[in-house]
Amino acid sequence: EAQVTQNPRYLITVTGKKLTVTCSQNMNHEYMSWYRQDPGLGLRQIYYSMNVEVTDKGDVPEGYKVSRKEKRNFPLILESPSPNQTSLYFCASSPIDRVNTGELFFGEGSRLTVL
């Protein structure tokens, strides 16, 4: 089954404790992206990647890092999480020829709480 898989789905952590949210897709998509969803703000893009070893900042990259060493994986790293990073996070992917038309495939989300 074609899918975008995120782990963990739920996580409660404490300020300053490094964490990684993994994202993996099995559709051979070149493009991958991370979003955070907050009430009243919709989905805001954190980082995106056009292909392996190519990453770029979205609209809200502060406090996050990403890497794209393999085509299928795009982990989101919070080196020193803070309470304002409490949010619902989504990973998404797309074939490169559909990026300009905005057709993304989303994972099921990872709900992160930072105490």
Added chain:
Amino acid sequence: GQQLNQSPQSMFIQEGEDVSMNCTSSSIFNTWLWYKQDPGEGPVLLIALYKAGELTSNGRLTAQFGITRKDSFLNISASIPSDVGIYFCAGPRGGNKLVFGAGTILRVKS
């Protein structure tokens, strides 16, 4: 900052009612997209619009790309309980970014 303005922010529906929501922007978009997010899941693409004035249907859903390219609306006819969720409009910005509205929350009237 937020570039797409959705209204209403939330609405209650009764089964069988028609539902209408819209999305506006101060900037021109060349593509408009409507996504739906079911509770506990990620957004799923419902309809994509690529041409100003275009009217597209997907089952009970109808969406239009405004002629000025600064707005779009989504209609749901004869709503059913599984229509509840959050509806997002979205548009590509700068080629590699997709910007989303804040969403319209659809709830069932009890």
